[in-house]
Amino acid sequence: MELDPALYGEGIADIYDLVYPATPEVDHAVDFVQKRCRDNGTVLEFGIGTGRIALPLAERGVTVHGVDASQRMLDRLAEKITDQPVTASLGDFATVRCDGRFDVVLLAINTFFMLPTQELQIACLENARRHLAEDGKVIIDVYEPTRFHSLDRTDTTIQHLDRESILLCSLQVDRVNQMAAIGQILMRSGEMHKTPEISRYAWPAEMDLMARIAGLRLTERWEDWQEHRFDHRSTRHVSVYEAQG
DSSP: OOOOTTHHHHHHGGGHHHHSOOOHHHHHHHHHHHHTSOTTOEEEEETOTTOTTHHHHHHTTOEEEEEESOHHHHHHHHHHOSSSSEEEEEOOTTTOOOSSOEEEEEEOTTGGGGSOSHHHHHHHHHHHHHTEEEEEEEEEEEEOTHHHHTOOSOEEEEEEEETTEEEEEEEEEETTTTEEEEEEEEEETTEEEEEEEEEEOOOHHHHHHHHHHTTEEEEEEESSTTOOBOOTTOSEEEEEEEEOO
C-alpha cells in the first residue's frame, strides 16, 4: 500500500467539491467550531482542502490558517479566496510549525485517519497541542470504524452525485493493521476519474489514549456536529480535546 499522505488530495482535488458539496452539515460544523472560539477567534485547520469549512468560518469573522499535504488542494483553495481572513501552507500535520496560537485546531472529514501510522497520529496530536492558545480545543471529526473493521470482503457502493455524475466506491480493509483502502471512480459525461484513498483508522478509546500520550484529554464527544448523543449505534463522532493540566 502507498502511504503518502498527499496521495488522496492530489488525486481528488479537481472533483473534491463535487464529491463533498456544501451541505447543511457544513453549517453545523461551522456553528460547532465557532462556539468553541473566542470572539473573532482563530482556527488552525489540518487538512483545509478546498476550504469547505474554512471559508464559511472566515465569513463569520474567524481567522483561519490551513495546512494541507496536497498542493493541488491548496491551488483550488487559492482560487476561492477573495478578501476572507484565510491563509494556507503546504505541510505535514505531524511536523508543520505555524505562527501563533489558535483557539481551535481542527481535523475534519476523517483527516486524522489519513496519517498512516499510530506514531504519526500521536505526533499530529502533539503538534496540535503545541499550537493551542490558552483553553484551546483540538476538534477531530472521524467515522467510528466498527462496521468497516468487520468487513471480510470488498464492499462496493454507488452514489448518484447529480444528474450527470455517478460515484463508485470500493472498500477493502486490512484488519490486522487497521488500514482501509478505498478506490473511488467518478463517471461523468462519458469521462472517468479514479482516486485512491488509504487511511489508518482508530477506535474512540484508542484515540483518547493517543491523545493522553500527546498531552491532551477528552472533554466532549458527540455523534455529529449537531451535538447528538454518541452511543453504540453511532457511525461517526466529533471529539474535543484540550491540553492536560
